[in-house]
C-alpha cells in the first residue's frame with residue numbers, strides 16, 4: 001500500500017494524529033491508510049504558506065503562468081495513475097475518472113492563460129487612477145468527496161495563478177487523489193506555496209477560524225458552509241461558498257422524448273447523481289410524463305453496474321455508507337407515502353455501496369425526495385399542468401444552484417429559464433460547465449463564483465492607485 005502523507009513547506013510529513021482508513025466504495029475494503037495531522041501541524045502549514053507568500057506574490061504573471069502549464073503537463077503525463085486512484089477512492093467508472101483528470105488539465109491550462117487586468121479609470125492632466133488586483137495571501141481549499149480531484153483543481157489553480165499560497169484540506173473520504181495532485185504541484189513551485197493537511201475531523205473548523213488564513217474557498221454542503229461562514233468572521237476571511245443544490249428541470253410540452261431522455265439521464269445520474277449541479281427534480285408536462293418516465297427506466301436498465309475499474313462498467317457505487325443511507329431513507333419515505341418506484345429502489349445484495357439508478361413517480365413538492373438534496377442515483381419524475389404552476393414548484397426551494405428548461409422552441413424555453421431562481425439556467429442541456437463561464441449558486445446554494453475572469457478575481461483583493469501628476473493645480 002502506498003504511504004499517503006501530508007505536505008508542509010515542501011516536505012512530506014506523517015501526521016501526529018495517527019492514521020485513518022480510506023475505503024474503496026466498490027469493495028468496502030481499505031484502499032490506503034492516510035496520515036492524520038494535528039492542529040499544531042496546521043499551524044506549521046499556515047506559517048509556511050505565509051513565509052512563501054512573501055516571495056510568491058512578487059513573481060510575475062508570466063512565471064506563474066509557466067508554472068501552471070508545467071503542472072498541467074505533469075498531470076497529463078500521470079493521468080492513468082491518477083484516474084485509477086480516483087476510481088479506487090471515489091467509486092466512479094474509470095472513463096469518468098479519466099475525464100475528471102483531463103478536465104483538471106483543461107482547467108489548469110485555462111488558469112495558466114488567464115490575464116489579471118489593470119483597469120484604467122482616469123488619466124488626465126491632473127491625475128491617473130488605476131484599479132489593480134493583488135493576491136489575498138493564504139487561501140484554504142476545503143473540498144468534498146464527489147469530484148475530489150477536479151474540485152481541488154478548481155480551487156487551487158486560480159488561487160496560485162493570482163499569487164496566493166494554498167493549504168488544501170480534502171474530504172477524509174477521498175484524500176488520496178488530492179495528495180497526489182498536491183505532490184505534483186509542489187514539484188513546480190517554491191516550498192510552502194502549496195501544502196496539504198489531512199485528517200478525519202477538526203480541521204475544517206480550525207481552518208475556518210484560523211487567523212493566519214485570508215480566504216476560504218469551500219465546496220460542500222450548505223450546513224457546513226454556514227459553519228464556515230460563522231467561524232470565518234474573526235478576521236473577516238474572504239469566502240467563496242459552493243454549496244448544495246437541488247436542481248429542477250422543466251420539460252415543456254412537445255419535447256422529443258428519446259433524445260431528451262438520454263440527455264436528462266446523463267445530467268441526473270452524472271457521477272451516480274453525486275454532482276452538485278446534477279438534475280435532481282424532473283418536472284414533465286402531464287401529456288408526456290409517462291413517456292419520459294418509461295424512456296428513463298429503459299436507459300436505467302441499460303446501465304452496467306459494478307466496480308469502476310472493471311471493463312464496460314457505466315455505473316459505480318455511492319461513495320459512502322452515510323450517503324447510501326440517506327438515499328435509501330428518502331426513497332423509502334416516498335414509497336411509504338404511495339410513490340411508485342419504477343426501477344431500482346433497493347441496495348444491491350453484494351459488497352460495495354451499490355444503489356442502482358432509480359426512477360420514482362407519484363411524488364411532488366412537499367415529499368422529502370423532492371424537497372431535500374438526495375445527492376444520489378434517484379430521479380423523481382413529477383407531472384405538471386401549466387407553466388406558472390411548474391415555475392412555482394421549481395422555485396419552491398431554499399437552494400438555487402442550477403436549473404434547466406427543455407423544449408422544442410428554444411426561445412420559449414429561454415423565457416421560462418430566465419424565471420428560474422438559480423445561479424445558472426440551461427436550455428436544452430444541464431450541468432454544462434466550462435473553464436470560461438462563471439459558475440455559482442444563489443439562495444442557500446452559496447455565493448461567489450468559480451471560473452472565468454470573475455472566478456479568478458475572487459482570489460484577489462483590489463487596490464486603487466491614485467497618482468496626482470506633477471504641477472497639477
Ligand code: NAD
Nearest residue numbers: 143144145170171204205220221224227242243244245276
Ligand atoms: P460536507 O459539507 O460534509 O464536507 C465538505 C468538506 O468540508 C469536507 O472536506 C469536510 O471534511 C469539511 N468539513 C466538515 N466539517 C467542517 C467544518 N465544521 N468546517 C469546515 N469544513 C468542514 O460535504 P460533502 O458531503 O463532502 O459533499 C457533498 C455536498 O457538497 C453536497 O451538498 C453537494 O451539493 C455539495 N457540492 C457543491 C458543489 C458546488 O459547486 N456548489 C460542488 C460539489 C459538491
